[in-house]
Amino acid sequence: MLRCKTACFGDRPPMSDSLPALTAEVHRQLALLSYPREEWVPSRGEDVLDVAIIGGGQAGLATAFGLRRQMVGRVAILDRAAPGGAGCWTSFARMRTLRTPKHVSGPDLGVPALTPEAFFRARDGDAAWEALAKIGRVDWQAYLDWVQATLALPVRYGHDVTGIDHDPATDLLLLRVMTAEGPVTLRARKAVLATGMDGMGAWSIPAPFDALPADRVSHTSGPVDFAALAGKRVIVIGAGASAFDNLATALEEGAAAGIMLVRRPTMPRVNPFRWMEQAGFLGQFHAMPDALKWRFTRHIFDLNQPPPQASWDRVAHDPRFSLFMGAPSLGARMEGEEVVIDTPQGPHRADHVIVGTGTSFDMGLRPELAGLAPHILLWRDVYTPPKGLEWPALGACPYLEPTFALREKTPGTAPGLRHIHLINYGATPSMGLSGASISGLKFGVARLVDGICRMLWLEDAGQHLDSLLGYDEWELTSPIPQEVRSAAE
Numbered sequence: 001m002l003r004c005k006t007a008c009f010g011d012r013p014p015m016s017d018s019l020p021a022l023t024a025e026v027h028r029q030l031a032l033l034s035y036p037r038e039e040w041v042p043s044r045g046e047d048v049l050d051v052a053i054i055g056g057g058q059a060g061l062a063t064a065f066g067l068r069r070q071m072v073g074r075v076a077i078l079d080r081a082a083p084g085g086a087g088c089w090t091s092f093a094r095m096r097t098l099r100t101p102k103h104v105s106g107p108d109l110g111v112p113a114l115t116p117e118a119f120f121r122a123r124d125g126d127a128a129w130e131a132l133a134k135i136g137r138v139d140w141q142a143y144l145d146w147v148q149a150t151l152a153l154p155v156r157y158g159h160d161v162t163g164i165d166h167d168p169a170t171d172l173l174l175l176r177v178m179t180a181e182g183p184v185t186l187r188a189r190k191a192v193l194a195t196g197m198d199g200m201g202a203w204s205i206p207a208p209f210d211a212l213p214a215d216r217v218s219h220t221s222g223p224v225d226f227a228a229l230a231g232k233r234v235i236v237i238g239a240g241a242s243a244f245d246n247l248a249t250a251l252e253e254g255a256a257a258g259i260m261l262v263r264r265p266t267m268p269r270v271n272p273f274r275w276m277e278q279a280g281f282l283g284q285f286h287a288m289p290d291a292l293k294w295r296f297t298r299h300i301f302d303l304n305q306p307p308p309q310a311s312w313d314r315v316a317h318d319p320r321f322s323l324f325m326g327a328p329s330l331g332a333r334m335e336g337e338e339v340v341i342d343t344p345q346g347p348h349r350a351d352h353v354i355v356g357t358g359t360s361f362d363m364g365l366r367p368e369l370a371g372l373a374p375h376i377l378l379w380r381d382v383y384t385p386p387k388g389l390e391w392p393a394l395g396a397c398p399y400l401e402p403t404f405a406l407r408e409k410t411p412g413t414a415p416g417l418r419h420i421h422l423i424n425y426g427a428t429p430s431m432g433l434s435g436a437s438i439s440g441l442k443f444g445v446a447r448l449v450d451g452i453c454r455m456l457w458l459e460d461a462g463q464h465l466d467s468l469l470g471y472d473e474w475e476l477t478s479p480i481p482q483e484v485r486s487a488a489e
Helices: 019-032 058-069 116-124 126-131 137-151 241-252 272-276 279-287 290-303 309-315 415-419 425-431 438-459 461-469
Strands: 048-054 075-079 155-157 160-167 172-179 182-193 201-203 217-219 233-237 257-261 321-324 331-335 338-343 346-350 352-355 359-361 420-422
Touching: 019 116, 019 137, 048 058, 048 172, 058 075, 058 137, 058 438, 116 126, 116 137, 160 182, 160 415, 182 415, 182 438, 233 241, 233 338, 233 346, 241 257, 241 309, 241 352, 257 346, 272 279, 272 290, 279 425, 279 438, 290 425, 338 352, 415 420, 420 438, 425 438, 438 461
Parallel strands: 048 075, 048 182, 075 155, 182 420, 217 352, 233 257, 233 352, 257 321
Antiparallel strands: 160 172, 172 182, 201 359, 331 338, 338 346
16 A cells, blocks of 8 residues: 555554456446457467466566457466465565556556556545655556456466477477466467576576575565564675665565675666666667667666665664675685685674575576577677677576577577567567566557567468458348349359
8 A cells, every 4th residue: 555755554544445447447448448349369289389488477467468469369377376476476475565666557558547656646545645755566567467357368376387399290389387276288389488587597696696505595575574583694696776675675574684795896876777867768678789889788787786775774773784785705715613704804604695696597407498598599609799898697597589589599400489579578688677677667568469469360361361351241131133243253
């Protein structure tokens, strides 16, 4: 519920009864926009999906909505989580509020009544919206849940995609899926990987922290038993927003001390995402030449995002908080029951370590892509940056088609890749902010949906031509005696 200017917690005001009316208004607006109304993609079989979307977070929902508006009918969203648990907002995200400005749009795809502002005004009232600075993390998930329910988007929860194969005889993708009832195989013409920030690989515990016992080290993007850290000393590695939010959560749950070790000598202060929130960059990045794409993306990755002011304020004045800058971790070991992290400034001792070091960029670590990863064309296969501008993580990203489709490293070795579209964090060098950022949804999803529809149309163009040539439904039905018809007619 929306309340104060920076956070969403504490006592909630009475719920507005305007949400049912807003839901009705969404349906009214969609009806006004529902042209053309006919589905146009020919069926490939009763159980064949036109598009299977892997990931039921904000990008997956928006993509399904976009395809529905283009009258692509056989679509399913597959997510391994239970209802309400898709995406990051109620799983590993631990900030109080979004970093994105509250007036952001994206999942609404331009339908006014479906915007976040319309939802929160209806739910909490105009005064609460006007007083709000940032949307709460849990509130954002509530908005996404409302979008999914209002649009009746076809999410199949408890569906974990464990692999993707290609059947050359039918040119269909075969998705291996684990469900509560056991393994199943789904057939689809296209697949969309809307797998978020970790869709390029996996969150991992890097060296030297991987040498610690598993119960003494956690990752900011994984499960952390904060209650068990009460009364304990906690070291957090890194200075990103997630590092600060995890440290703050540990202190709020009663940790005895929170020690932050930061490799950088100074704290990042400039957030490049605020600069990127413009229609020019968000809408046109994808059209730039490779050299410019690389320069833009490398600078953004290098600059990194600072912790939001609210995240800093959660810990800065807590006497249990200690910050050490210019303190890269040189080693990690156990001494008795203590964890010891060695830095150039000396050792730091604690009971538990939380690592905030991001994700490993390796598509071979993704179960759904493990068998295909060696065949995927990467940026490092295509582009060599000037000396001094190298960035291995960028080089490991897929070099995408304009339709967001994966490309083959060697033509003919994995033809099914052209049917797999990627709108997760790995799409950034090719397509800019698109799916793994709220800011990019408005622009990225529209291009993705257009690309999928273009491929579906072109693949069936001959069939559509036959349909046109055979079309004989009369619009003018009045008898016209003056007509001269041939004997054959």
